[in-house]
Amino acid sequence: MxxxxxxxxxxxxxxxxxxxxxxxxxxxxxxxxxxxxxxxxxxxxxxxxxxxxxxxxxxxxxxxxxxxxxxxxxxxxxxxxxxxxxxxxxxxxxxxxxxxxxxxxxxxxxxxxxxxxxxxxxxxxxxxxxxxxxxxxxxxxxxxxxxxxxxxxxxxxxxxxxxxxxxxxxxxxxxxxxxxxxxxxxxxxxxxxxxxxxxxxxxxxxxxxxxxxxxxxxxxxxxxxxxxxxxxxxxxxxxxxxxxxxxxxxxxxxxxQADAEGASHDISIEVLGAATEDDAVEVGRSVARNNLFKAAIFGNDPNWGRVLAAIGTTQAPFDPYLVDVSMNGVRVCHAGRPDRPRDEVDLSPRATHVRIELHAGEASATIRTNDLTHDYVHENSAYAS
Amino acid sequence: MxxxxxxxxxxxxxxxxxxxxxxxxxxxxxxxxxxxxxxxxxxxxxxxxxxxxxxxxxxxxxxxxxxxxxxxxxxxxxxxxxxxxxxxxxxxxxxxxxxxxxxxxxxxxxxxxxxxxxxxxxxxxxxxxxxxxxxxxxxxxxxxxxxxxxxxxxxxxxxxxxxxxxxxxxxxxxxxxxxxxxxxxxxxxxxxxxxxxxxxxxxxxxxxxxxxxxxxxxxxxxxxxxxxxxxxxxxxxxxxxxxxxxxxxxxxxxxxQADAEGASHDISIEVLGAATEDDAVEVGRSVARNNLFKAAIFGNDPNWGRVLAAIGTTQAPFDPYLVDVSMNGVRVCHAGRPDRPRDEVDLSPRATHVRIELHAGEASATIRTNDLTHDYVHENSAYAS
Structure with a gap:
């Protein structure tokens, strides 16, 4: 239709x-x-x-x-x-x-x-x-x-x-x-x-x-x-x-998103507790653009350190040492410290949910991205587009 | 020593x-x-x-x-x-x-x-x-x-x-x-x-x-x-x-740079003719961070369109339709239009030189980066670091 x-x-x-x-x-x-x-x-x-x-x-x-x-x-x-x-x-x-x-x-x-x-x-x-x-x-x-x-x-x-x-x-x-x-x-x-x-x-x-x-x-x-x-x-x-x-x-x-070149995960990065919606978008985008994070998700590795390293590069007001990070429902980082063990996180489904609580306000936003995969590299190196 | x-x-x-x-x-x-x-x-x-x-x-x-x-x-x-x-x-x-x-x-x-x-x-x-x-x-x-x-x-x-x-x-x-x-x-x-x-x-x-x-x-x-x-x-x-x-x-x-994870090309992005040195750095960095450009170099593809698409996202003052781009000595884009044929460019050496002439001033800077390869994805997905 x-x-x-x-x-x-x-x-x-x-x-x-x-x-x-x-x-x-x-x-x-x-x-x-x-x-x-x-x-x-x-x-x-x-x-x-x-x-x-x-x-x-x-x-x-x-x-x-x-x-x-x-x-x-x-x-x-x-x-x-x-x-x-x-x-x-x-x-x-x-x-x-x-x-x-x-x-x-x-x-x-x-x-x-x-x-x-x-x-x-x-x-x-x-x-x-x-x-x-x-x-x-x-x-x-x-x-x-x-x-x-x-x-x-x-x-x-x-x-x-x-x-x-x-x-x-x-x-x-x-x-x-x-x-x-x-x-x-x-x-x-x-x-x-x-x-x-x-x-x-x-x-x-x-x-x-x-x-x-x-x-x-x-x-x-x-x-x-x-x-x-x-x-x-x-x-x-x-x-x-x-x-x-x-x-x-x-x-x-x-x-x-589901048809993105070479992707094996559809990642939703939900940012909560931001001072403004723009801050939430900036924080979510910094994670969505971090190749190390994206490669980790491809490898089913709940590497929350890369999430914090990414958001630390933003100008959004928040204290990195108050941040909580959950992956697919498991809170792996609480107040900037390790929380639940990484191996409790199951990243094998294509749908991946990363939840970042900044504790800096009431605004939120969700940014969607994909993982960085061998197929992405292949399609974009072998195909002149 | x-x-x-x-x-x-x-x-x-x-x-x-x-x-x-x-x-x-x-x-x-x-x-x-x-x-x-x-x-x-x-x-x-x-x-x-x-x-x-x-x-x-x-x-x-x-x-x-x-x-x-x-x-x-x-x-x-x-x-x-x-x-x-x-x-x-x-x-x-x-x-x-x-x-x-x-x-x-x-x-x-x-x-x-x-x-x-x-x-x-x-x-x-x-x-x-x-x-x-x-x-x-x-x-x-x-x-x-x-x-x-x-x-x-x-x-x-x-x-x-x-x-x-x-x-x-x-x-x-x-x-x-x-x-x-x-x-x-x-x-x-x-x-x-x-x-x-x-x-x-x-x-x-x-x-x-x-x-x-x-x-x-x-x-x-x-x-x-x-x-x-x-x-x-x-x-x-x-x-x-x-x-x-x-x-x-x-x-x-x-x-x-020569030992960067999984890299197969060491890329120098030389930006000339910028209004200020900061502009030259911003323009060079936008190319260095563009995954599509980096994957193209991995595939030995002199895809200059991806260079222009990358620099178009910057705030640096220049006219995209005056820009020249050379790769490994071959000017593939002149004044925002195709110049020498792509197949004259040899990207097989590890050392890769991209030269961008903005025609907006006298300042210059060189940013160095690497290509985006299968080995980069592999190392950063399989190795928890």
Whole structure:
């Protein structure tokens, strides 16, 4: 179902020939209206791909008719020629759909620094426009065509009160704050203005995708887009919509974490007792980015010393010698000293829970990450992406 | 030779029984004077081991008679009992040498969160005090007894004009800014006051150990100590001494990098054209800490896109679309666009040079790191340290 679950949307996924393997590599999602309100958030990396530069302009007026996404090449650091390819992609979609190119978003993912072939993109867009559909197969193809090292497509549907949210995502590495090689398209048939979509999207991504930090590397191509057709005719409460949207994002984030490159553990780092929520996020992220901790979890080693060594590098106010650390329910460190024996901790399940109690306030946050594995090293050394 | 190369020093390395393997695990270095001036720099991690807490107090008056170093346990997050062990270690050395415990530094390295046995430490110190010597074997044993995952001892001697600097170091992982599980003892027979030693040591470490960022993880136990006996009777120019000390630190840093856990490439990231030296350091460090870049180098893949994606996350002022990147002498990116073909780059040598020209000013800095390898993951998942 994915992006075509809400009324008013059509999609297609085709093999345009960008990937040498002949796999699906180009998606088109079209909003048939009656409304074309939209919002998007982008990577905070200053090194931004051409489709990001383009899409940032398109989204300014809050009106989007369609979005084209390709895998097989990031179109980043490819100079003015690269920008021309992005522009040509949008023009091709606009021409095929009878809309303005200024209302067409473009996303790309793949290797940085390689030129995409504009003609291949253009033909792919035309082919996709000819295959647009609102059936399950169309939604599934669109979700599959944006995959790179993903092993499975990621989709979501959340039911509202007379409206729906649908979504698809790709991303298996580079997940990081400010988002990462993560492309997400969310659709809804709820009736909402662009400014409300923007507020809801920022709130939802802040507590979901922004707290998924698989490998600390921030992408040049991240984009999370929300398109609203208004086709349900129902105007939702913004709070209820934001909650449903957050649930959709949370679900996709969980799928991204579960498919992270080479990972063998999905780690939730829950930080409690922080002075502020920002402090909790900073502390959790410092653990999520510590290679020694991540390698220990891969080895099923409840090495809590590496947790404390990591959080000691933060600026968050707390006393390291008051901190408690639990792993999978066993408190291995109490007040900065050894507590239960390490061998009581069972780290063999894929789901791993690290709980850090700072005793410095009432705020909390959970950061999600993955372990550092041989397969991660293999995928990212052997595969040029 | 190592720490006993300058006149006025004696050392020993013994197997105290801290390591279950029976390997050397305790070093003692004694300054016989006539001067006992000293300086030290410590980890900037707020989570600090008991020997760090102790040694910070000892160094305050700039007078040190001896330093005890043990491998086999970090004595970190071990509570008041752990601090007692550190205190007892210093007392044992003081009593055996006829000096004040307040003039004895202590360093520990190994697993965080395990208690050390105070009696074993005390007996080890007495045994070391009985074997003190100023011959090459004594210096070699002292350098060997501080090793953990190091595969080889690291020592250095630099000749001054009538004086010498000697040194030993351990550390094979956790090398990071603000130093990392790196213990370094430097000795000199030059005549210098503690304040001059402190100034020279801070300058030397700032441009050497502080710019070695093997895996981005900062230790709880780092300490770099400089002891001056004055036994040469020669008062050097401070600038000449600082230069020689920097050379000694650079030499040891190179040895640390070459022995970093599981590494197959020693990577120098040279950042040129930065607005300030701090900017150059920030840019270089962002690359040194990017797992995707590090895995690519392991795979001999000149993936310059990952360099640009990494530096785009910094706050340093530059335009990503003016940046040049060279790898091992081949400019693969010019003005943010592809330049020479990737396959011209030969990344098979261990020594890897990445040159980043920001075109934003005149400042520069070089950060050194290692690649992310299967062996790194293996060592840090299978070995509880």
């Amino acid at each position: 994915s992006v075509i679950a809400p009324a008013g949307f059509e999609a297609a996924g085709v093999a345009a020939g960008i990937k040498r393997t002949g796999a699906l590599d180009l998606s088109l999602v079209v909003n048939r209206g009656p409304s074309h309100a939209a919002a998007a958030v982008f990577t905070s990396n200053r090194a931004q791909a051409n489709p990001i530069i383009w899409s940032r302009q398109v989204i300014l007026d809050g009106v989007v008719s369609a979005i084209v996404l390709n895998s097989g090449g990031a179109n980043c650091f490819t100079g003015p020629e690269g920008f021309q390819v992005t522009h040509r992609t949008a023009e091709a979609a606009a021409s095929a759909l009878g809309v303005s190119a200024g209302d067409v978003l473009v996303c790309s993912t793949g290797l940085i620094g390689d030129q995409l072939d504009g003609e291949v993109l253009e033909e792919g867009v035309l082919s996709a426009a000819n295959r647009l559909g609102a059936d399950a197969a169309a939604g599934a193809d669109a979700a599959r065509a944006i995959m790179t090292t993903d092993t499975t497509p990621k989709t979501v549907v959340v039911e509202g009160d007379g409206w729906r949210i649908g979504g698809m995502a790709k991303g298996a590495g580079m997940l990081a704050p400010g988002l990462a090689t993560m492309l997400v398209v969310l659709t809804t048939d709820a009736v909402l203005e662009a400014s409300d979509l923007d507020a809801a999207l920022r709130q939802a991504t802040r507590v979901t995708f922004d707290r998924l930090d698989s490998d600390g590397c921030m992408s040049t191509n991240d984009q999370v887009t929300l398109l609203a057709s208004g086709a349900s005719g129902v105007v939702p409460e913004l709070a209820a919509f934001t909650q449903a949207l957050t649930r959709a994002c949370e679900d996709l984030a969980t799928q991204l | 190592s720490v006993i190369a300058p006149a006025g020093f004696e050392a020993a390395g013994v197997a105290a029984g801290i390591k279950r393997t029976g390997a050397l695990d305790l070093s003692l270095v004694v300054n016989r004077g006539p001067s006992h001036a000293a300086a030290a720099v410590f980890t900037s991690n707020r989570a600090q081991a008991n020997p760090i807490i102790w040694s910070r107090q000892v160094i305050l008056d700039g007078v040190v008679s001896a330093i005890v170093l043990n491998s086999g346990g970090a004595n970190c997050f071990t509570g008041p009992e752990g601090f007692q062990v550190t205190h007892r270690t210093a007392e044992a050395a003081a009593s055996a040498l006829g000096v004040s415990a307040g003039d004895v530094l202590v360093c520990s390295t190994g697993l965080i969160g395990d208690q050390l046995d105070g009696e074993v430490l005390e007996e080890g110190v007495l045994s070391a005090a009985n074997r003190l010597g100023a011959d090459a074997a004594a210096g070699a044993d002292a350098a060997r007894a501080i090793m953990t995952t190091d595969t080889t001892p690291k020592t250095v001697v630099v000749e001054g004009d009538g004086w010498r600097i000697g040194g030993m170091a351990k550390g094979a992982g956790m090398l990071a800014p603000g130093l990392a599980t790196m213990l370094v003892v430097l000795t000199t027979d030059a005549v210098l006051e503690a304040s001059d030693l402190d100034a020279a040591l801070r300058q030397a470490t700032r441009v050497t150990f502080d710019r070695l960022d093997s895996d981005g993880c900062m230790s709880t136990n780092d300490q770099v100590t400089l002891l001056a006996s004055g036994a040469s009777g020669v008062v050097p120019e401070l600038a000449a001494f600082t230069q020689a000390l920097t050379r000694a630190c650079e030499d040891l840093a190179t040895q640390l």
